[in-house]
Structures are given as C-alpha cells and as structure tokens.
Amino acid sequence: MVGVILYADLIMNYPFRNSLISKLYIIGCNYFYVSVTVICVWNYDYTIYDSDLFYFMAFLMMLLSYFLYNIQNYQLENILHLTHENFEMLYMHLDFYLEELVRFGIDQYKNEFNRFKLFQLLGYHKQKCIFLDCYCKRTNFKDHKDNLNYQDLLILVDDLFLQFLNSKIISKNDYEREHLYLKYISFITNYRNNPIRAYYVLKSYLAKYKKSSFYFATISKVLSAKIEKQIEEKQHLFYQISKINEAQANSKIKETVKTKEVEQTLSLKQNLLPLFISFVKSKIDYWQRVINGFDNIDQFSKQTMLFSKKSFIIQQNFNELFSNENKLISLDENAIVAKLISIYKCIVMNQLSQSYKYETLFISLKKNDFSKPYFTINQYNLADQNVQHFVISISKERGKILSKKTQEQANLFGYYLKDFEQIQFIDQLIPPFISVCHNQLIENMIQRGATLYLQRSKQTFAKSCQGFIFPINIYLDHFHQYDDDFCMFGVVLKLKSSKQYIIFDQQGKIKGFSKKIFHQIFKQRNDIKNKLIKQEQDCEVITLSQAMLNLNLFVLMPKLAQNVENLFQSCEDLEQENKQNIINSIKSNPLTKYIQNVTSNSEEYIENIVFPRKAQELSQNLEKFLATTIKGGALKKSQKITNESVQSEHIGFTSYEQFYQNNIKGHKQIKIYYNL
Incomplete structure (x- = not known):
C-alpha cells in the first residue's frame, strides 16, 4: 500500500526541479520496491533459484523505471508546450514552465540538448502566442553569432510572468496567485538583478490584496528585509562608481548633515x-x-x-x-x-x-556653516528652515505625500498651512515642465533598478503658491517604514541665491519665471497703466499666466534670438565632428570661447527687455507672423543642418527683428544682464 501511494505521488506531484534528480529519484524508488517485492516472492516461491534472483530484479527494475519515466516525460512535455489552449488545465504548473525556460538558458552551453530544446520551445511559443504585445513578436532570441540571447529570454520570461499574473484564473485563485507572485519577485531579484522593482512589486501586491495568507505574510516580511538590504548595497555601489567619475572639484564639497x-x-x-x-x-x-x-x-x-x-x-x-x-x-x-x-x-x-x-x-x-556653500545641506540651512523633508508613495498612489505637513514646509513654498494641507500630491509643488515627466522618471528608476538621483544632490526647480519657480536641491533615498507601500524619502533644500531664471524651450515659449525677474521685467510696464489712465485701452496689467501663455521670450529679448541660433548651429557642428577628436573639437570650437566670454564678462551681453502692448494682441500678431514666415519659405536654414526634424523646429531667430520693428518698437526698455 505504501509503495502504491509513493508511485502515485511520484506521478502526480513530479519534483519539477531537475531532470537528473528526477531520474535518480525514479531509479532509487524502483530499485527499493522491486527488490523488496522480488525477495518476498523468492521467500515463498522455491522455484526461483538464487542465481536468477539478480536478473529478475534488474529486468523488473529497468522495465518499471522505463514505464514510469515515460509517464513523467509525457507530463513534462505537456507542460513545456503550454499555450492559451491548455492554459486552464496546466495553470498549476506555470512556475515550473518558466523555471525550465530559465534553466535551459543557463545550461545551454553545458548541454547541446538544452540549447536545441530551448529553441524548440521558444519557436513553439512564438507560433502559438496570441498576444500581439508579447516580447516574442519583437525578437528572434538570437545574437549576431546565432547563439541564444540570454537577456531576450529573461525579458520574455518577465513578460510571461506578467501575462500569467493578470489572467482571470490566477486572479481568482489565492494560493496560485501568492505562489506565482513570490516566484516573480525572486526572479526579478535574482535573475533580472533589479531589487528596486522587486520591492515595488511586493509592496504593490500588499497594497492591493489586504487579506493574505499567513504563509505569504511571513515570507513577504523576510523578502522585504532581504530586498531592502540588496537595494542599499546596490545603490551604495552605484553611488561609489558615479563618484569616481565626478570631477575632484565637485567631490570636495560635502554636506555636513546627511x-x-x-x-x-x-x-x-x-x-x-x-x-x-x-x-x-x-x-x-x-x-x-x-x-x-x-x-x-x-x-x-x-x-x-x-x-x-x-x-x-x-x-x-x-x-x-x-x-x-x-x-x-x-x-x-x-x-x-x-x-x-x-x-x-x-x-x-x-x-x-x-x-x-x-x-x-x-x-x-x-x-x-554660514560661510559654506549655500547649495549644501549644513547646520545653517537646517537651522534657518531652508531644509524640509517629504515621504512620497510610489506603489499605492504614485506621488502622494504621506508625511505630515508642517508650517515650515508651507513657508518654504509660500503657502498658508491651511492651504498647504489641501495639497495631496508632490506634482502640485513641481513646475509643469517637470511634472509632465515626473512619473516617467520614477518608472524609469523602477525598471532600471538604480538611479543617479539617489543619495546625492540634484538641482531642479519647485513652484511657489503664486506659480513662480525657484531653485532647489533635492536628495532622494528609499524609505522602508511602510509594510504595504514602496516609498521614497526626499529632502528639499531651498537655494537662496541672487540668480534669477526664465525657463524657455527652443522656440522661445516661456515655461517658468522667477519672481524677482518677472517683477523686474513687468513692474514698470504694469505701472504705465496707473500713470496713463487715458491710454488704458492700449495697456493692460500682465499677470504670470498671461506672460507664460501669450508672450515669447524672443519678443521680449530680440537680440537673444541670434545667440540662441548660434548655439543651435554650434551644437550641430559638434555632432558632425569625429567622435575620436571630440575633446579637441570642444576646446577649439568658437561656442566654448563664446560661453567662457559670457561667464567672464557679462557686460558684453546686455539685452533690452521690451514692454509689449496687449499680451493677447501681441500673441495673435506673433502667430500670424510665424505662419506667414514658414509658409512663405522665409524660414532661415543653416547650411550645415541636415536633419529635417531639426529644420522644421529651427525658427529663423533673426526674422524677429522685423516683427520687433513693426509691433513693439518705441516702447519702454530696461537693460538686463544674462548668461547662456
């Protein structure tokens, strides 16, 4: 009876780990039970001679082993040929199917049979796959030497994991779902070498499925601790490598507070x-x-x-x-x-x-610390409340602020505490030209598994309550205090500097203003309305939203257009240089000398800031002018620019002089210094 149960267990619950172990398992079991059976029969049957006992045992053992091995091999081949047609029958063995694909990929150079078998399985999957977005449709799994591309195999397995986890059958089966998720997290950590993504998947699962089994909850805690350690080690190594590539001048500047x-x-x-x-x-x-x-x-x-x-x-x-x-x-x-x-x-x-x-x-x-650089976290900035911290959700509600909002944080962004408490997501404190790609940056970090933005400063911009931008240094790190959420911890250092900023794109569209420079440009212009009441119909107060929506930087600063054009053309010249001589070309290029002259002698670059007429009227005139210029073929093209996409976006900046003469000449001007 025990032997029958063992054979049933052997057939039904195949130890899907290694075919060699399986063979040894079959032979060992058969040898034991065949020998016991034959010896028992031999004891009661005197017709069997002692010399024939060994041959009986060997023959029966080989016959039974061959029979059982073929049964198991049939089951194995059936699982390895998994398709959408037999998915409902074999969904209990999805983890084995994916593990075998990875094992064949690892052992391909040890055994030619494994390589042949793997290509056979990949070809069969590609033939039967009905998912148009599956990775198998985009690759042939071969490198330039017609060998298996192991990374393509791992990407396919990753893709199959996600397909299986999103299937309705797995979603309804709690046991299989938990089991497959644990396998997937282990796969991402060990084979994809991406502990950040594995941690994100684990926390996302815990946030989505509140009721988990005791087994999964226990294993998830162990996995969390292990993955957190791997994240810290990998990020530390990534940080050390990046520090080696930094200039010595920058590496000497250190924060006095971590x-x-x-x-x-x-x-x-x-x-x-x-x-x-x-x-x-x-x-x-x-x-x-x-x-x-x-x-x-x-x-x-x-x-x-x-x-x-x-x-x-x-x-x-x-x-x-x-x-x-x-x-x-x-x-x-x-x-x-x-x-x-x-x-x-x-x-x-x-x-x-x-x-x-x-x-x-x-x-x-x-x-x-008063004399230390203003762009570092030090005791002076900390005591002066220029440094604040935020905890942001990544896996639950991406970008949601989880930390308690304080009066100091509200002061940093110019809010009253009551209004600041209404802000739920970090995107509301980021300028629009950054917030549009903020979530994508986080997704890239998760997929890549590491980022240069962690454990080091990165200068960027924040948005005040009035909509003005101001420079900040941001320091990011992982935050492991929540069991059901993957969070990021960010320290924000407000940079108090005399520098002012206007953010614009290559077409001159204004994306952001610093508060002081906005008032410097438009304060006197807006004062005209109070002094010239009779001409009120020709003059209006320009707000920040109007300036960003209706005005173009090259209208405000016509001479800057030529400098930007030179910058574009010089960058295009650099791209056409030989890559081996790129360092020498940069040193000898006029663009480098031009930028150095701007930095060393700002007085040579003094620009007229023009106070335009009504913003809406000016915007309409500008659009008509640009449309006529482009349609009429008057768009100035550089002789060295060959890229058509660049040509279509490259505006003839010098043509703004004509528009300037016809529309805003004679209006009040002030001088402003700038560096490109």
Whole structure:
C-alpha cells in the first residue's frame, strides 16, 4: 500500500526541479520496491533459484523505471508546450514552465540538448502566442553569432510572468496567485538583478490584496528585509562608481548633515516642539494661579502635583525620543538638536547654565556653516528652515505625500498651512515642465533598478503658491517604514541665491519665471497703466499666466534670438565632428570661447527687455507672423543642418527683428544682464 501511494505521488506531484534528480529519484524508488517485492516472492516461491534472483530484479527494475519515466516525460512535455489552449488545465504548473525556460538558458552551453530544446520551445511559443504585445513578436532570441540571447529570454520570461499574473484564473485563485507572485519577485531579484522593482512589486501586491495568507505574510516580511538590504548595497555601489567619475572639484564639497539625519532631526523637532509649547502654556497658567493665590493649601498642593506630573511626562517623552534617535543623530554636531536641548533645559528642567551651554553650541554650529556653500545641506540651512523633508508613495498612489505637513514646509513654498494641507500630491509643488515627466522618471528608476538621483544632490526647480519657480536641491533615498507601500524619502533644500531664471524651450515659449525677474521685467510696464489712465485701452496689467501663455521670450529679448541660433548651429557642428577628436573639437570650437566670454564678462551681453502692448494682441500678431514666415519659405536654414526634424523646429531667430520693428518698437526698455 505504501509503495502504491509513493508511485502515485511520484506521478502526480513530479519534483519539477531537475531532470537528473528526477531520474535518480525514479531509479532509487524502483530499485527499493522491486527488490523488496522480488525477495518476498523468492521467500515463498522455491522455484526461483538464487542465481536468477539478480536478473529478475534488474529486468523488473529497468522495465518499471522505463514505464514510469515515460509517464513523467509525457507530463513534462505537456507542460513545456503550454499555450492559451491548455492554459486552464496546466495553470498549476506555470512556475515550473518558466523555471525550465530559465534553466535551459543557463545550461545551454553545458548541454547541446538544452540549447536545441530551448529553441524548440521558444519557436513553439512564438507560433502559438496570441498576444500581439508579447516580447516574442519583437525578437528572434538570437545574437549576431546565432547563439541564444540570454537577456531576450529573461525579458520574455518577465513578460510571461506578467501575462500569467493578470489572467482571470490566477486572479481568482489565492494560493496560485501568492505562489506565482513570490516566484516573480525572486526572479526579478535574482535573475533580472533589479531589487528596486522587486520591492515595488511586493509592496504593490500588499497594497492591493489586504487579506493574505499567513504563509505569504511571513515570507513577504523576510523578502522585504532581504530586498531592502540588496537595494542599499546596490545603490551604495552605484553611488561609489558615479563618484569616481565626478570631477575632484565637485567631490570636495560635502554636506555636513546627511539625509537620514535630516529626517530624524526634523521628526524629533516635530515631536518635541508641541510638547514644549503645551508645557509653557501650562507653566504660565500655573504661575498665574500662584500669583492670584489659593483658598487653602490643599488647592495649591493639588495644582502643584498636576503641574509636576506634566513636567514628569515631558521628561519621559524627551528621554524616550532621544534614546530612539540617539544612534543616528550626533548630539554635539547638530544645531537643531542643540537648540531643542537648550529649550528643554531652560523651560522644563530650569537648568539655566546647561541651557546657556547648548545655546552657545547652537550659535557656534550655525556660525561655522554660514560661510559654506549655500547649495549644501549644513547646520545653517537646517537651522534657518531652508531644509524640509517629504515621504512620497510610489506603489499605492504614485506621488502622494504621506508625511505630515508642517508650517515650515508651507513657508518654504509660500503657502498658508491651511492651504498647504489641501495639497495631496508632490506634482502640485513641481513646475509643469517637470511634472509632465515626473512619473516617467520614477518608472524609469523602477525598471532600471538604480538611479543617479539617489543619495546625492540634484538641482531642479519647485513652484511657489503664486506659480513662480525657484531653485532647489533635492536628495532622494528609499524609505522602508511602510509594510504595504514602496516609498521614497526626499529632502528639499531651498537655494537662496541672487540668480534669477526664465525657463524657455527652443522656440522661445516661456515655461517658468522667477519672481524677482518677472517683477523686474513687468513692474514698470504694469505701472504705465496707473500713470496713463487715458491710454488704458492700449495697456493692460500682465499677470504670470498671461506672460507664460501669450508672450515669447524672443519678443521680449530680440537680440537673444541670434545667440540662441548660434548655439543651435554650434551644437550641430559638434555632432558632425569625429567622435575620436571630440575633446579637441570642444576646446577649439568658437561656442566654448563664446560661453567662457559670457561667464567672464557679462557686460558684453546686455539685452533690452521690451514692454509689449496687449499680451493677447501681441500673441495673435506673433502667430500670424510665424505662419506667414514658414509658409512663405522665409524660414532661415543653416547650411550645415541636415536633419529635417531639426529644420522644421529651427525658427529663423533673426526674422524677429522685423516683427520687433513693426509691433513693439518705441516702447519702454530696461537693460538686463544674462548668461547662456
């Protein structure tokens, strides 16, 4: 009976791992049970001679092994020829099918049979596949030497995993869905070498399916910890390699505060300041009652005990917070922590000498970092509230702000706290020309598995409540505090610089204005409306939205058009140079000298900012002018530009002079310095 059950288990639950192990398993089982059976028969049947016992055993063992192996081989071939037609019958073995494809790819150079078998399976799949977007339709799985392209195979397996996981049968079967997801996550981590994407898939599953089995929940916690470690190791290696390629001048500039410490410091501040404020109010109320007096000593004793209890609670919370955060925050080198301790010693402990000591440390740390570069995270920027942090959801609701919104964050973007709390997604704080590709940048990071934007600064722009742009440095890192969500942690450093920006595209369409330069350009223009009331019909106040929608930069700065044209043509010349001599060509190219002259001597590039007439009328005139210019064939073409797509977008910038003369000549002008 035991033998029958074992054979049934062998046939029905094939140990789908390795064909050699399977053969050994079959032979071992058959040898044992055949030998036991023959010996038992031999004991009761005296017609069998001892010399024939071995031949009986060998013959029966080979016959039975051959029979069982063919049964299993038939089952194996049936699974390997999986198609949409037999999917419902074989969906329990999807993981084995995909594992066998990968195994054949790994062992192709060890065994010619594996290579032949793999090409046979890939050809069969390509013939039977009904999905038009399947990767098998875009490749023949061969490299330039007609060998198997292993990366194409992995991409196909990845694609098949997603197809299987999205099927209705798998979606309804909780066990198979969990099992296949675990296989997929392991595949992405081990074979695709993309722990970030694996982590994203795991957290997305936990966010989508709240009710998971105990087995899956336990395995997911182990996988999360393992993948988080791999992410940190891979990102650290990626960061070290990128640092080697940086210039020495840039590598010498270091932040005095790390991004992890920023998160811990600001979190500590958010937890302690409300406690201090509440305690100060209680302290004022207590001493006011003492001044007014009590009817008896019992009332005084009762109020004193209540006040002492509040003081004791704050001491406990303070010690608990510092015991948890103390490992990551250096108490003697952090200005915010020094300030918090100073407040604590003063108002709670009444230790004025200790409070003065930490206050002196706070001033010293802030003063030491005052002369450091403004674009680095240092104690001065941290104490001046130029540094804030955000936690952003990636897998649940991409771009949603998960961290608590504070008054300091609202001040950074120019909002009132009540209005800032209505902002739900980070896209609302990003200029439109960046937000259109923000989600795609995140998707690229997930697919690539690493990014240069992590653990290092990246200068970009943010948007204020009024719509103006301002420069920031952003520092990104992974955040592993949520069990059901893949999150990113970002530190934003507001750059307080005298530089002002106008963002525009190659056609002169304005994408963003800094606040000061916008007022510098349009303030005097808008003041005309107040001074010339009689001419109010010819003059209107220009708002930011009107300027970005209706005005063109080359209308405001006609002479800049020629410089941009030179820039385009010089870049095109560089692309046509020999790649081997590109370094020498850059050094000898007039464009390089031109840019160096702009940087060293800005006075040579002074531009007239023109105050135009009505924005809407000017926009209509400009559109008519451009349409006539392009249709009439008056578009200026560079002799060296051969790319038709570039020609179609390359506007004849010098032609703006004619438009300038006919439309806005004689209006008030101011001078502005600029660098390209």
